[in-house]
Amino acid sequence: MAGLVFAVTSLFAQDIPVGVVVAFKKGNSQELNRYLGEKVNLVIQNRSESVDRQAAEGTLAAFFSSNKVSGFNVNHEGKRDESSFIIGTLTTANGNFRINCFFRRVQNKYLINQIRIDKTNE
Numbered sequence: 001m002a003g004l005v006f007a008v009t010s011l012f013a014q015d016i017p018v019g020v021v022v023a024f025k026k027g028n029s030q031e032l033n034r035y036l037g038e039k040v041n042l043v044i045q046n047r048s049e050s051v052d053r054q055a056a057e058g059t060l061a062a063f064f065s066s067n068k069v070s071g072f073n074v075n076h077e078g079k080r081d082e083s084s085f086i087i088g089t090l091t092t093a094n095g096n097f098r099i100n101c102f103f104r105r106v107q108n109k110y111l112i113n114q115i116r117i118d119k120t121n122e
Helices: 002-015 018-026 029-033 053-066
Strands: 036-044 047-052 069-080 083-092 095-106 109-119
Touching: 018 029, 018 069, 018 083, 018 095, 029 053, 036 053, 047 053, 053 109
Parallel strands: 036 109
Antiparallel strands: 036 047, 069 083, 083 095, 095 109
C-alpha cells in the first residue's frame, strides 16, 4: 500500500514544477517567474488583477519584500485534466499566508495561471 501512495504522490510531483516550491520557500519572484504563464491572475489580500508575466513578477517581488519569507510548506496538491494546483502555507516575518497556486498545461509544461495569497489566522 505504501508503494501505491508513493507512486501516486510521484505522479503529482512530476506535474508540479519543483522549482515553484523552492521559489516560494526562498520568497524569490525571479525564480517564480520561470514558471509563470503569459497571463497570470493574481489575488493578493482580496486585491485581484490579471497581468502579464513581467507585471506579476513585480507584484510578487513587492509582496516578498514586504513579507520576508522564512518557509513554505505544501499542504495539498492535485491534478485534473490539463490543470493542477498546490495549496500551501507561506511563513513570513508578518505571519502566515495561505498560497493557492493554479497551473495549466502548456506545451507539455505546467505554467502558473493564478496565484492567490491570503493572510491566515495561524
